[in-house]
Amino acid sequence: MITLVSVFSVVLIASQAKAADNDTFEAVRAADTAIARIGYRLATTNAPLCDSLQPGLGLVLQTPEQYGLGFRADAVRHFHMDGPVGVEAVLPDSPAAAAGIEADDVLTVAGPVQFKVPAPDVPATTQGLIHLSAQIAALPANAPVEIHGRRNGQDYVRTVTPVPACRTRFEMLISDGYTVQSDGEMVQASSRFFQEYPEDQIAALLAHEFAHNILHHRERMEEMGLSFGMLAGFGRNVRYFRETELQADILSVSLLANAGYDPAAIVRFWQTFGPSHASSIFLSRSHPYWKDRVATIEKAIANLGTARPSRPAVLASREKPLDGDWKALLVRAR
Incomplete structure (x- = not known):
């Protein structure tokens, strides 16, 4: 790149x-x-x-x-x-x-x-x-x-x-807001994260969005005619968005490990960011609850193994249509 x-x-x-x-x-x-x-x-x-x-x-x-x-x-x-x-x-x-x-x-x-x-x-x-x-x-x-x-x-x-x-380009957006997103070709994060979080936790954020691109989520969802933005939290959109979020969470663990970052940085980020910023009604409809996402990530970390590069099974999902079965990926927080 x-x-x-x-x-x-x-x-x-x-x-x-x-x-x-x-x-x-x-x-x-x-x-x-x-x-x-x-x-x-x-x-x-x-x-x-x-x-x-x-x-x-x-x-x-x-x-x-x-x-x-x-x-x-x-x-x-x-x-x-x-x-x-x-x-x-x-x-x-x-x-x-x-x-x-x-x-x-x-x-x-x-x-x-x-x-x-x-x-x-x-x-x-x-x-x-x-x-x-x-x-x-x-x-x-x-x-x-x-x-x-x-x-x-x-x-x-x-x-x-x-x-x-x-193939992905990475962009900085100077903003006081918390913005991190991807569109299949780029990953963009706002400068506020860089002011408030250490490098490994920023890498965790970027790895999650990067995972969306690697898994071709945007293209696959567009082919299915799914709605984005606020409409992501309504109707049939919900289960597919939650599926892609969990897939990206799981793959991001391997992406970080392969790059020499501590994958547990994802957990540390959510423990800081989640309670204050991940509980809006719209976000909770399109994304699994942040504590459940942490539990899912912790399972992926436990399953990492020592081989590098790590290639989790979820990587093969990019060759298949999304099925919306997000619950099969989720680990519930205790």
């Missing part, structure tokens, strides 16, 4: 801003790098479990048009982004780092993909980054990629030999 991060925070905040200082830009870089690092670790170590792969380079990329017109020039100047794609960060010990690519480099070509310079007056958007992310993700997962870049006005060519990674 390339770990391309779409900075929605910049689009939402910068569109109203007139200027920004260096501290603001570095805070954005730090936030994007934090979620990219965890996502890259989860995606590369769990590649054997995924049926859709992409090249794992260890790059966090950005584009000028992500920034509002009010301070786009400031962002370009700060990140030395005098080109179509900027390197916001390079993850330590990654293929990109080994190839000598550095933060604040500018990229123009990756393999057969040529990056285009956007019009200078285009409104703030992340669509360009999402598009180029998809282009690079479509490259062979383990074939060398020739990268054309520029640093301090000097052009260079580097060959990066990626590691296979599960």
Whole structure:
């Protein structure tokens, strides 16, 4: 996985801003790098479990048009982004780092993909980054990629030999709310979690949403014509949503263990978060009770074994239609 991060925070905040200082830009870089690092670790170590792969380079990329017109020039100047794609960060010990690519480099070509310079007056958007992310993700997962870049006005060519990674991009949303979600292609988490929880518990959150993508839950539910949002807690939707939540809980245990995280971090997260934030009437209709989810997770941890990568039986469910039998997966809390 390339770990391309779409900075929605910049689009939402910068569109109203007139200027920004260096501290603001570095805070954005730090936030994007934090979620990219965890996502890259989860995606590369769990590649054997995924049926859709992409090249794992260890790059966090950005584009000028992500920034509002009010301070786009400031962002370009700060990140030395005098080109179509900027390197916001390079993850330590990654293929990109080994190839000598550095933060604040500018990229123009990756393999057969040529990056285009956007019009200078285009409104703030992340669509360009999402598009180029998809282009690079479509490259062979383990074939060398020739990268054309520029640093301090000097052009260079580097060959990066990626590691296979599960095909998912990880995004940071700057928000005071508690938001974590997936859509089959991305995993997105709000910055508030990063302010209040340790890395292993954030990894647990991301692993749960990542599990939804690996199990193709969104696509399978859309094929069944299920309703999302508030309607998820009504009618026939309920049993299928609860089934997918429990499947993701169970698979997330293996995803964490494979990545070298303590799976018990999931339990610690729910013990802190659950009593205050997981008891709304709508959430309780579409999701099993959080204490029962913890009991289910604890059983999955007990069944882990020592083999790595761990491949739980629930992984095979992605080849079958959802049956809605969530009670067969649930362990009741005592």
